[in-house]
Amino acid sequence: MGYVTSLFARKMVAAAGAGVDGDALLRQLGLDPAGPWDPRTMVPATRYYDLLEQIAAQVDATDLPVRVGASMRCDEYGALGLALKAARDLNGALSRVVRYARLWTGVVGYELRPDPRGVLYLLHRPGARRLGLRLSNETTLVATVALAREISAGPVVPLEVRVAHAAPSARGVHEDWFGCPVRFDAGMDALLFDPETMAAPNRLGDEGISRYLVSHLESELSALAEEPPLVAAAREAIAQSLSGGPPRMEEIARGLGLSGRSFHRRLSEHGMSFQALTEATRRDLALGLLGDATHSLAEVAFLTGFSEQSAFTRAFKRWVGTTPASYRRAHPPR
Incomplete structure (x- = not known):
């Protein structure tokens, strides 16, 4: 069943600002505009894509994925966010995303793949490449780098960003934020990191805390193995x-x-x-x-x-x- 966390929907509406009727858009998703921003509350992915397309029809959404993705913080992901902080290095943190992504999304899978220049971090989101899905993928790529920059002791700048769909009318905001080339029409959605960046220690890497959090995440993952x-x-x-x-x-x-x-x-x-x-x-x-x-x-x-x-x-x-x-x-x- 395709669900995503309502946290992204609330952030998208907030970032769109006065150009949209944010309360009405959230109610369409069954969310209370005045309710808590609870990442455990899920919304159907297709309706989330509908929301993004409605926003794009009313305001210029070119930089919306960058602004929303850049605003993401580890603490908003609960135990998973803490586990990212506690990982020894970026490679360990992204490995945990690959393993535990199902805890906050049912529509995206992640993969770490060796590359001659380093390591590719790929996201796999099936479905027709409609505008809402494309905007969501861009947001996910930006959010990944934002979280990496939060947890890493050193600078995090990908060697390259690859996006499967065609470029928007202006791509400068993407390249300015990532600090590297962004290749659209690249046949995949991925971030390419060099080995040094992947191996750089995290600010709060702690093996003892990691073991506790991973045990907790494994329990949560087991609970998702079967539909209630x-x-x-x-x-x-x-x-x-x-x-x-x-x-x-x-x-x-x-x-x-x-x-x-x-x-x-x-x-x-x-x-x-x-x-x-x-x-x-x-x-x-x-x-x-x-x-x-x-x-x-x-x-x-x-x-x-x-x-x-x-x-x-x-x-x-x-x-x-x-x-x-x-x-x-x-x-x-x-």
């Missing part, structure tokens, strides 16, 4: 009811033996809302059904709760960035 039983049961109930149209929360809650209020509260404890869970279930079901050649597009629309195929097409394009027909052609059923 309530969420899995709710997804199944939602999927079974979709052919009758979008389900009502009270009906699903009743089928699970819960009141609507209790069901809402327990979903919130897992960082999600009923609306977000229903949307994710419809998306996942649609992707699965499109992989089955026995179902026509009209049948897939019906089975995912849409009364009209045109409405299904619009929703699917919002989820994946392409139409159901185009997706099926690109991923032929087996």
